Amino acid sequence: MYQTDPPQPAKATLPTMYDLPSEHPEDPGLPDEFHLLQPELLRLTFRPPTYAADHVFSASDLNLYYDASHVQWYKRPDWFGVLGVPRLYEERDLRLSYVTWQEGVTPFVVVELISPGTEAEDLGRTLRDASKPPNKWTVYEQILRIPYYIVFNRYTDELQAFGLMMTRYQPIPLEGLGVWFEDAELGLGLWEGTYQGIHRLWLRWYNRDQQWVLTPAEQEAQRAEQEAQRAERLAAQLRALGVEPDA
Structure with a gap:
């Protein structure tokens, strides 16, 4: 007969993100806006x-x-x-x-x-x-x-x-x-x-x-404002040359 080593306990496996919930039913909701x-x-x-x-x-x-x-x-x-x-x-x-x-x-x-x-x-x-x-x-x-x-x-x-x-x-x-x-x-x-x-x-x-x-919305508004200012400057230059921008 021969003696074998006793079985080793399984290595603990820690839970991952998929095992741990993102919320619990007993938790209160958000308090205000x-x-x-x-x-x-x-x-x-x-x-x-x-x-x-x-x-x-x-x-x-x-x-x-x-x-x-x-x-x-x-x-x-x-x-x-x-x-x-x-x-x-x-x-x-x-x-x-x-x-x-x-x-x-x-x-x-x-x-x-x-x-x-x-x-x-x-x-x-x-x-x-x-x-x-x-x-x-x-x-x-x-x-x-x-x-x-x-x-x-x-x-x-x-x-x-x-x-x-x-x-x-x-x-x-x-x-x-x-x-x-x-x-x-x-x-x-x-x-x-x-x-x-x-x-x-x-x-x-x-x-x-x-x-x-800036937030993305503010960045977009800023870009739009810059484009409007650029268009206005270009229109002013055209008018100085006697050209109507809308023509």
């Missing part, structure tokens, strides 16, 4: 100049799975941006969620929009039992170690920025239009203007020249 419009404006203007568009990902209200030891634990940021990751999951599919142990890249910046019911959670003022998931602040700061955390209160128009210094978030003073992120070559500040018919202060990205990054 601002939580739809503000993240949309952030997404449209988040265009880091040194990264190809297909290697920048941003999302709002998407489950962010962060702990391979507790695969059902997640946070759902109001908005977050990731640098250096394919726009599509495995460069072929729209994401159902963002699973950090599959992606291999954690977010570069997270934005939370404070409401009265979420302020304590967003600013790390809640305490929980060790057997339950940690609050957002703890996840972003200590587990994922996201470099930048932005909190905006639309009721008071207060913008707070925090940067990861060693192991803790420290406040970042606002200068000029807001706060500058050198790694992304973009800044984030408060822009007073009209978006989707609503005039107020909005969070918006700006470039190194202190110019607000």
